[in-house]
Amino acid sequence: MNKSQVIQWLQNFATEIERNKEYLTELDAAIGDADHGINMERGFKKVASQLSSLADKDISTILKTVSMTLISTVGGASGPLYGTFFLRASAAVTGKEKLATEDLLKLLRLGLEGVIQRGKAQLGDKTMIDVLSPVVDNFQKSVDNNQTTLVAMQQVVIVAEQAMKDTIPMLAKKGRASYLGDRSIGHQDPGATSTYLMLKSLLAALES
Amino acid sequence: MNKSQVIQWLQNFATEIERNKEYLTELDAAIGDADHGINMERGFKKVASQLSSLADKDISTILKTVSMTLISTVGGASGPLYGTFFLRASAAVTGKEKLATEDLLKLLRLGLEGVIQRGKAQLGDKTMIDVLSPVVDNFQKSVDNNQTTLVAMQQVVIVAEQAMKDTIPMLAKKGRASYLGDRSIGHQDPGATSTYLMLKSLLAALES
Amino acid sequence: MKKLINQPDSFVRESLAGMAAAHSSLLKVNFEPTFVYRADAPVTGKVAIISGGGSGHEPMHAGFVGMGMLDAACPGEVFTSPTPDQMLAAAKQVDGGAGVLYIVKNYSGDVMNFEMATELARVEDIRVLNVLIDDDVAVQDSLYTQGRRGVGTTVLAEKICGAAAADGYNLPQVADLCRRVNLNGRSMGMALTSCTVPTKGSPTFSLGDREMEIGIGIHGEPGRERMSLKSVDEITEILALSIINDRRYSRTVREWDETQEEWVDVELVNSEFKSGDRVLAFVNGMGGTPLSELYIVYRKLAEICQKHGLQIMRNLIGNYITSLEMQGCSITLLKVDDEMLRLWDAPVKTASLCW
Amino acid sequence: MKKLINQPDSFVRESLAGMAAAHSSLLKVNFEPTFVYRADAPVTGKVAIISGGGSGHEPMHAGFVGMGMLDAACPGEVFTSPTPDQMLAAAKQVDGGAGVLYIVKNYSGDVMNFEMATELARVEDIRVLNVLIDDDVAVQDSLYTQGRRGVGTTVLAEKICGAAAADGYNLPQVADLCRRVNLNGRSMGMALTSCTVPTKGSPTFSLGDREMEIGIGIHGEPGRERMSLKSVDEITEILALSIINDRRYSRTVREWDETQEEWVDVELVNSEFKSGDRVLAFVNGMGGTPLSELYIVYRKLAEICQKHGLQIMRNLIGNYITSLEMQGCSITLLKVDDEMLRLWDAPVKTASLCW
Numbered sequence A, B: 001m002n003k004s005q006v007i008q009w010l011q012n013f014a015t016e017i018e019r020n021k022e023y024l025t026e027l028d029a030a031i032g033d034a035d036h037g038i039n040m041e042r043g044f045k046k047v048a049s050q051l052s053s054l055a056d057k058d059i060s061t062i063l064k065t066v067s068m069t070l071i072s073t074v075g076g077a078s079g080p081l082y083g084t085f086f087l088r089a090s091a092a093v094t095g096k097e098k099l100a101t102e103d104l105l106k107l108l109r110l111g112l113e114g115v116i117q118r119g120k121a122q123l124g125d126k127t128m129i130d131v132l133s134p135v136v137d138n139f140q141k142s143v144d145n146n147q148t149t150l151v152a153m154q155q156v157v158i159v160a161e162q163a164m165k166d167t168i169p170m171l172a173k174k175g176r177a178s179y180l181g182d183r184s185i186g187h188q189d190p191g192a193t194s195t196y197l198m199l200k201s202l203l204a205a206l207e208s
Numbered sequence C, D: 001m002k003k004l005i006n007q008p009d010s011f012v013r014e015s016l017a018g019m020a021a022a023h024s025s026l027l028k029v030n031f032e033p034t035f036v037y038r039a040d041a042p043v044t045g046k047v048a049i050i051s052g053g054g055s056g057h058e059p060m061h062a063g064f065v066g067m068g069m070l071d072a073a074c075p076g077e078v079f080t081s082p083t084p085d086q087m088l089a090a091a092k093q094v095d096g097g098a099g100v101l102y103i104v105k106n107y108s109g110d111v112m113n114f115e116m117a118t119e120l121a122r123v124e125d126i127r128v129l130n131v132l133i134d135d136d137v138a139v140q141d142s143l144y145t146q147g148r149r150g151v152g153t154t155v156l157a158e159k160i161c162g163a164a165a166a167d168g169y170n171l172p173q174v175a176d177l178c179r180r181v182n183l184n185g186r187s188m189g190m191a192l193t194s195c196t197v198p199t200k201g202s203p204t205f206s207l208g209d210r211e212m213e214i215g216i217g218i219h220g221e222p223g224r225e226r227m228s229l230k231s232v233d234e235i236t237e238i239l240a241l242s243i244i245n246d247r248r249y250s251r252t253v254r255e256w257d258e259t260q261e262e263w264v265d266v267e268l269v270n271s272e273f274k275s276g277d278r279v280l281a282f283v284n285g286m287g288g289t290p291l292s293e294l295y296i297v298y299r300k301l302a303e304i305c306q307k308h309g310l311q312i313m314r315n316l317i318g319n320y321i322t323s324l325e326m327q328g329c330s331i332t333l334l335k336v337d338d339e340m341l342r343l344w345d346a347p348v349k350t351a352s353l354c355w
């Protein structure tokens, strides 16, 4: 994955967020406070406006800038979580101009670990971790099997989509949705959904 | 008109007010603040509870007590107006144990003058004066014609009913209704209505 | 009707009982007749300031009883004038020998009841003067109505006169000052929603989802115009310009004349606002509007005042003269001089105004 | 949606601009990043107190910036946590060399953003501690949730810690005090109507004409139970008894450890109320409920406290931690000691709390 694909990834993600702003907000209305789409859109609009000026920076710098922008514009729970994801992702690929499949695995894994550290949620708590965690496991398998980045990501998106849907029957134990108790069951988690969109955007960048 | 008829008058009026509480309040809702029935009922409930202990007092004292009770329990515009009416009525019949037709005329006339002084309203302003004033004129005519109290009052009630209805097309110039401007036209004045009930109660006391 | 109440009939009484329980060091509440008074009343040698009116406008007036403001407040039933016996009993309780000023909002019920109270107080040899507040520019015509209603300027007059009394002004001086505040103050309000009187149980008026009432009274009296909902900047502009552009307003009011010992009719005339005037700007909430929105109103009001050369010297922003749970706001501009500013800044310790 | 606003997007910004215009001698507002700070900050040698959170709870927090309370407030979008850069910039602005206490309400967004701000401040060598407020007994279980939400006790902690900082307490002392206030404070709220977030434009939840939500959160989060409308005495009893009868509550929170320079998990346990305790009783309006009704709540609360042997030493009644235009109220009881009482009574000069 080269630098311009990384830029493309972020561009795609910004577009997906804009397109799904209402949808993500509706998901959040059902079990949260109806702002996830609004929060993410506020952040990625800013990110998108910075991408052209980042084209000549190394990948780590690009990701770090994205992280800083998200941290300072998103707010809520998703701001620090996505901010931390990209901060750790940036640290995972210091100095790289190009990402091998192992590099991308490291990026995702350290990102996930950051999210876990920041939010202290566990698998099954009905959060974005429920998408990120199986995705990293699956990517590891692909690396073990010497798959290409593209193939690995194609499988990741399938896994992510399923994992996103699997949050529906879960009972939320973190974030605002947890106050709903049993009433959180039967709704797809908004953060898990935006994370799926992030991975789908990454695949689209590789395929383009 | 003897003392027990005066007591009966006040008792009748209290009953009429109670019976018409909702109606008076509805009239006030249309062009005022929806409390005339509530205000009057608060006052006359108290008056009614005092009547038995007043039976052996002279008429002036009875009316003065009613005045004081109304002044201290009714509030709003109607409290001081009815309070003043009964205060002046009381002064008009000082020391009397029985009211001749002329005495009743004086009672009504001084009561009316009190209401005018207190409220500074004029004939045609869409207030209780629009009932009281023609009533006093008519009573004067009856006295001039040497009518009995009963006959005089029978005519008064006919005049009062018509006068009350005549407030419907008037444009209010005093009280809360005046803020409505043209929109006050087409509604019967609540204070004029309660004044009609007062006179009707007086007649009923004479007839009983 | 959704309210935190028990019985509609006990609303006023229970609310006052809560005040008494909450602020025992500041005020006391007397029942039968009902009035709220300073815990340390009477203050010997000080003019006593008494106000009152229907309930439902909280914190006005009981929330302003205390050091540097009111000596007593007489609350009536919701939106119904209190009675003269309340006002008389309050005067007896708080008169410190220097006389009593009744500050009266210009509603027929209030005016008549306070007039009777004045007469009763004179019989008991208590020195009393009465000053009317009639500052609501929404009422344009005084020929065919009771005249302008008393609204926002009442709060400012109570604060300024309370400070003057504490400062040693005598009764005619406090009354003159109160009259001056009234003649320099103008207000206008608007409503997004109706209030609901507890005993009535249903809204006083109804507004569509995209409608508002401009020029509303604090009892839900109709205003100048019902119009379609506008942005807060437009609303602020309508209210502010109605106030700033209001012409000389003349009316005859009845005041107690101490030397003649009777009522006299006095003609009073407001002057106009002009560029260079210094003002106190008061943005008031109607009870159901959050503070955050009132600040947005103030933001625009400050801009408009600047554009018209009015220099805002002081401001007051919050829910002070309300109409139960009504959503909406009112604006009051008071043209101030150095004396008024000094008295405005003087310390005040009441349940709802304190500095 | 009926509000006094221009665009939903500009709501927070314009409201803050209004505050800045209104209270220039008290506070300043910085935009990009957004924070409100004392006009005279930094106060050399004084611990700085910073709080923050989503907007929509006005006057909390910006209305509490000033002498004797907060040094800075960081407002987020409506009901959305502010961001770490706001908190960091505020800390830089107000740190007087004695360090900064972040008072944080326990919502996942607020907690994470303040944690990041703490880490960033440490990088810049600003001494920072953070204390969580989690006092909402409506959340009974901390095992399956984020834990109890931070509500009414926040206001009391900000006042008491602000006074302590003014009094010369050092950073660990102020933090300890803040933790103690939190462990001695409990709250519960209820709603008669929903709030409407401006950007959403429709009510957050819907309640029938004869329904209410008991245990509501200040962002309209669902409470313990939806039930049919009751009298204010019954409502007060439900809230007060939930608070008074709440058992020992234990949870693990993450605090910054200055000596280890990292996050440590700390177990905290509330004690129970018992007869003989002295309390501060706080009746809070949700924004759309008139003051008169809050006094009726207080009246019953005082009765209940007396019955349970709780001696009310101080009280606070009004709209202080709100949820936009929501109608409803919350009750907070804080068990106080002499030190807290002294600090509560200490002077405070802010836009919305002043004595």
Ligand SMILES: Nc1ncnc2c1ncn2[C@@H]1O[C@H](COP(=O)(O)OP(=O)(O)O)[C@@H](O)[C@H]1O
Pocket: A028, A032, A033, A035, A036, A037, A039, A040, A075, A076, A077, A078, A079, A081, A115, A118, A119, A120, A121, A126, A127, A128, A129, A174, A175, A176, A189, A190, A191, A192, D080, D081, D108, D109
């Ligand atoms: N502690 C946590 N760990 C991981 N993810 C979390 C945590 N708390 C919340 N989330 C995620 O954040 C999403 C909500 O984000 P958002 O609505 O933007 O923030 P907020 O809840 O502050 O309004 C949830 O759907 C969930 O996926």
Ligand SMILES: Nc1ncnc2c1ncn2[C@@H]1O[C@H](COP(=O)(O)OP(=O)(O)O)[C@@H](O)[C@H]1O
Pocket: B028, B032, B033, B035, B036, B037, B039, B040, B075, B076, B077, B078, B079, B081, B115, B118, B119, B120, B121, B126, B127, B128, B129, B174, B175, B176, B189, B190, B191, B192, C080, C081, C108, C109
């Ligand atoms: N100045 C006045 N002179 C005579 N009657 C008046 C005057 N003002 C009001 N009224 C009468 O009082 C009635 C309203 O009484 P009420 O509703 O009890 O008082 P309020 O207007 O204070 O609510 C009106 O219908 C009118 O007849």
Ligand SMILES: [Mg+2]
Pocket: A028, A032, A033, A034, A035, A036, A076
């Ligand atoms: Mg959300």
Ligand SMILES: [Mg+2]
Pocket: B028, B032, B033, B034, B035, B036, B076
């Ligand atoms: Mg009426």
Ligand SMILES: [Mg+2]
Pocket: B033, B035, B076, B077, C079, C080, C081, C109
């Ligand atoms: Mg009335």
Ligand SMILES: [Mg+2]
Pocket: A033, A035, A076, A077, D079, D080, D081, D109
């Ligand atoms: Mg949020």
